[in-house]
Amino acid sequence: MAAFKEEVRHARERRRCLRFLQKGPAWQQRGAKGGCVLLDGGERGTVSVSLTVLGALEKDDLLRCSEGRVVLTATGVACARRLAARRDPFRGQHWEIERRVLQQGTEKEIVSATLSESPLAQLARRRTRNGEPFLTRAEFDAGEKLRADYTCGQIMPRLSANWMATVAAGKRGAAAGGGVELTDAALAARQRVDRALDAVGPELAGILVDICCFLKGVEQVETERGWPVRSAKVVLKTALGALARHYEPSSGARGDKSRPILHWGVENYRPKLA
Missing domain, CATH: 1.10.10 (Arc Repressor Mutant, subunit A)
Incomplete structure (x- = not known):
């Protein structure tokens, strides 16, 4: 005993x-x-x-x-x-799940990020030669926000048949066809994805979708696109920076009325007072 x-x-x-x-x-x-x-x-x-x-x-x-x-x-x-892990301990052993609070303006959203499967999280752990993180927190959060909206909007293609819907109901292919069964939340998420990708431009939107949403590795993206080795990281960081500015415009962004107005004039130019 x-x-x-x-x-x-x-x-x-x-x-x-x-x-x-x-x-x-x-x-x-x-x-x-x-x-x-x-x-x-x-x-x-x-x-x-x-x-x-x-x-x-x-x-x-x-x-x-x-x-x-x-x-x-x-x-x-x-x-x-x-x-x-309280539930399914062996899955918890291999998964590294972290809950993050993503904020866009006054709205907050809690998402679960599986860091072990996310190429973005793997890049966020890397350091530059100066010892600083390769990705800033704003850039990483922007990528996770896009991924959450992409998933919520049900944009991911279905890889198998929907056996839950009957043939007679005519709904088996409705979700894949473009949104017959989409909820308001899913439609709003799709609109946010469209606005975000339009903001970064077509040159940078593709790599964001590949890595943030489809979870492709940087090496796979370089192979598929025929890019030089280690070039996808640089392009991705640029794209994430543009995406972060879209989600959280800085105080010095264009259109901010607090920014001083500059005027170019010729020599000896004097402005007129109204």
């Missing part, structure tokens, strides 16, 4: 340690109890872990200890995701 309780306690400590390290690395400190250490996560606080559990996790290749720094391995990250 005592051995069973000890096993349960160690399993609980393993879960607690993995969940704590899932949010970031920690540093070892001497614990108050013998045979225990404190993992200091800075603003996240501390957690007490026994040396036995810590050693077992390192032996199982779930974490790595180096010069007092403790960090999860790739296997440990997958295990922590599986433990944190």
Whole structure:
């Protein structure tokens, strides 16, 4: 019985340690109890872990200890995701889902972004030579907003038959034909997509649809379009910048009345006062 309780306690400590390290690395400190250490996560606080559990996790290749720094391995990250998933833990292990709040003017929309399958999210993790993110938050949010509207507008082509609708009802191909069954929300999403793609122009709209909506990788886009290697990233960033300005016009945008009016005149020109 005592051995069973000890096993349960160690399993609980393993879960607690993995969940704590899932949010970031920690540093070892001497614990108050013998045979225990404190993992200091800075603003996240501390957690007490026994040396036995810590050693077992390192032996199982779930974490790595180096010069007092403790960090999860790739296997440990997958295990922590599986433990944190309430439903379908094995899907949670491989999916990296993040909820984001996208704002357009005064309207806010919460979307779920699957970062593990999104080429845009993979680009957002990359850094420039200066250590700055390759994509700004505004550019990434603009791409996710376009993807959410594209999906909500049911623009994605259906790859299989709609067996839910009967042949007699005449609705089997209605959704694919152009919007007989579309709701008001779907129609509004389609209109937002049309306005966004018109704003960026036909030269940049194609790569936005390919990467943001159809989730094509940059290498695939370069191959299909015959572009040079690593050129799709540059074009995509330019397109996302134009898309972000469409969704959130800056204060210095054209047409802003707060912008000073400039006038070009010849030498010795004097304006007339009305």
